[in-house]
Amino acid sequence: MALDKMLAGEAERTGNVLPELGLRNYWYPAIAGWRLGRRPRSITLLGERIVLFRDGDKTHALADRCPHRGVPLSMGKCLYPQSGTITCRYHGWTFDGASGKCVAKLMEGPDAAIPPRAAAKAYPVREFAGFVWVFVGDMPAVPLEDDLPECLSNRVHWHSIANWRTYHCNWRLLMDNLAHDQHAPFLHRTSPELIFQPIFKHATRNSAEALDDGKGIGHITRGGISSAEYPGLGRFPPPQEAWYRILKPVGRGKEIDPGDSPATVKYGIKYRHMNLLPSVALIGRPSGDFFTCRWITPADATTTILYNFNLFRRRGHDTIDRLKWLFWMSWAHDWLFSDQDKWVVEAIRPGPELLSRTDVGVAAWRRFALKNARCPRPSDSHGAVAALPPENVDSIGV
Amino acid sequence: MALDKMLAGEAERTGNVLPELGLRNYWYPAIAGWRLGRRPRSITLLGERIVLFRDGDKTHALADRCPHRGVPLSMGKCLYPQSGTITCRYHGWTFDGASGKCVAKLMEGPDAAIPPRAAAKAYPVREFAGFVWVFVGDMPAVPLEDDLPECLSNRVHWHSIANWRTYHCNWRLLMDNLAHDQHAPFLHRTSPELIFQPIFKHATRNSAEALDDGKGIGHITRGGISSAEYPGLGRFPPPQEAWYRILKPVGRGKEIDPGDSPATVKYGIKYRHMNLLPSVALIGRPSGDFFTCRWITPADATTTILYNFNLFRRRGHDTIDRLKWLFWMSWAHDWLFSDQDKWVVEAIRPGPELLSRTDVGVAAWRRFALKNARCPRPSDSHGAVAALPPENVDSIGV
């Protein structure tokens, strides 16, 4: 489906111009490798039901519906090991995992006629970094590495600890949440991970620019405050939160985009927060030794799987990284911190929006994705961008 | 939305010409006051999601959706006590409870631009008789007292004991149930409250007329029987029910509309059973010292809250009234008697109706409401009344 077709009607309803079921023609993580055992397994990606199965060291992905009479192939069995095939449970139609073609109709005998239409769509599939990845789209697959950020694809210099969580909302709401929209200093100020730190800077002047490789945007932050007096209301952070705000606004809050952080000086990392196509947030630390790569994977219109890759630069102490994750990060960040987002994002009632200065990153992401998402591209992407109504944006200052 | 627009298509489908989500521009009870504590609370009235919150002794009601990015305001917090504001959990947009206007965007700093559109709809709200009342509509609110019957608004001469119950059906079916349609002598004849009384008179000649204040209708009942022989069937009440019908048809059954009841003679109460706009049934006793005021409050198209105000004339023994309610009425009437209605009304399958002589009150109520409901009134109310097809009414004799 052409992108512009998918957008028709959507923009007005949700205020979001990107396709409801996700950007096609990209690789997406489909399942943790260890969860795919000897039995075929059904998953849903971008609204498509897909059966995954292993045969020896090969992994296959086919449309999860037998073209004969409609039974899910995931109910079937790999009846002939080493042949790379899966056999439908109903009448024994047998499909080649690589091409999707029917290679036998067991109940019709070896001489059965097999028309070319007797085939299930085959999806390009790869196992990498502990996950099964599937390319969902309508064009030939690109190499998987083309779609991965370097810190995820380069297993020599980086290692990863990954987990995932199911969000009961559309993927776009989660993507907006991870587009550097300054919700963190407010929503997460009560998170155990941040509670004894000074508050993040807010009221910053943000902007975003395309990455050099054209695969996403990098967010730039200037200025900002840690506290202010609001007429008629009082101070923010509010006085009743003072007891755990005893630290001065130093630490992380101070370090946003400092030109002299190790990330910049030692590793030349230009952006602390990036959004990558198709639907990825890549967020680093000042040390330059850690990124969290959050792959927002649309299952269907109201279900999204957030794959969360914690990426550590290999410095000879992988075990320490693992312990740190196990005893602190998994609990404080991947669980408690992120579930504050989950709670809010799942409750959003889609409808008209009123984007504001904090949403510069959100608007920049939407525009970038709309314009640069892999083909099939909207025939008239200019028209589609215009669908983000200018009067809906309150001086976003991009 | 104009009333006539709302009716389009409805009449044919349900046989009921009133708007599916209730009559707008009236006050409705929203929640018992003691259930609204220090945390904001989300309710639904006439299909609209509304957040209620208290700040000191003020109560506020706003549309429960932040115009910024769509998060329910009921997830937020009253971060600045005494300011009468509520703050959205996501980015700290703060709204004035009285006007609905955004007064601060906490994450953008005190100098953030706030366009006029940055506002949530504010609903007029009052606390009265132990309940929070909200005016749902499109015009300036009338005084609450305008919408209350005297026995509810006059707290000097009357006191109330109220409860409520959720009905899983459209409000119109419940309103029909309470429009003096003579279901009582049949459906409730087995209710513990009535079982040892003589049966109510039925086959009465009913009519209805507008109240003097134009706020509803009063039902008039003439004649009636307590028992009859039906050819081919037998006697009603049927013989197998005789053992608990040993009492002669006296008592209440005899007392319907007697000109010499205390209600009439002492207090000048003209009607024993009234229906008031927007969706209220007011039913009295011959003593003139008690009314049940049942406020049928549409939540959404298939959920209705029945607020039940038991109204006692203050005669110096409120405590006796309370004990009587606690040990008898709450059980025998508010629970067992009313749940016979609940069971039947929730099971109704909407569709064509065949109104009959017993439904004179139902038809009169619908016509009255259609013609007299507060503006915005149908531009051509005559046409809308005509939507109640005459051939659908079997000699209703109004």
Add this chain to the structure above:
Amino acid sequence: MALDKMLAGEAERTGNVLPELGLRNYWYPAIAGWRLGRRPRSITLLGERIVLFRDGDKTHALADRCPHRGVPLSMGKCLYPQSGTITCRYHGWTFDGASGKCVAKLMEGPDAAIPPRAAAKAYPVREFAGFVWVFVGDMPAVPLEDDLPECLSNRVHWHSIANWRTYHCNWRLLMDNLAHDQHAPFLHRTSPELIFQPIFKHATRNSAEALDDGKGIGHITRGGISSAEYPGLGRFPPPQEAWYRILKPVGRGKEIDPGDSPATVKYGIKYRHMNLLPSVALIGRPSGDFFTCRWITPADATTTILYNFNLFRRRGHDTIDRLKWLFWMSWAHDWLFSDQDKWVVEAIRPGPELLSRTDVGVAAWRRFALKNARCPRPSDSHGAVAALPPENVDSIGV
């Protein structure tokens, strides 16, 4: 509704040209007789809600909705025993079970006017073979016996043990499953009932022809194999299943359509597997002494009740038949064997099909039913048959 109207749009969506809610103007089993006691009972047949009730030895079936105000009559009561009536719970409208006409409005008195439209649709109903049967349609009922196969209608020579099971799928998928489509040798090869038998023959050359009485089709099977080598895959049945395939392909597998079976020689039974209108599969044994008659009864579009009549020829040992059923067939066939079908059929995702040589029986059934189903018949059945697109059938060889 005319058959061709019902088919519009359906064929393309599901690949199945028969009406979604079942073939009208036939008798269907509605409930086991012992489950209908003294209280009225609501059932759903072909999408229609029906109330069944007994009065003495008469059984009645009416549309389960009071025409007055829409309350289900099944909430009512048979207030006047021996009168054959049911009375609505709400206002006491009383309906004659045989004609459906309102005979009294109890709350309006014996002299109430009762217009002809005050009636609930009455369904022809019969009790037979332990079940309540209802004729659902728009024409006068045919005699029940016209719609039953002889082995079910002739209680002198046959006796039956029946049970039923609810399938959460459309009736057409279950009918396809029982139209001799050769799924048995594949899907059921692991069933306990068949596991120690030689495998059924498959890759047979099938055809189907109309029965002499025009009430269905009989399936004819020629040739077939029990095992074969598939290039690139291996042998079917696969070697890993060899340990329980130690028996030679004799026994049942050998006996398909033998001209010298008792069924043929002794009883002149022409077909082992038949499909009868409206939606019945009749499957016999070579002995000619047993049939399973499976009545596929559409409740609504996604719910189907499979009534399963095990029919035994009376040979003086009914008790032995019952014990055999109780200790073996009920478990091995009616439960384990049939639930393999249930599991698969309920999982089917409707959509385009690719019928093949094994589906000769399926296509033949659809064409026969479309052409021969009882009136109202499609005005242009030829056009409707054409809706089964020829290019969708891969050389079905009928």
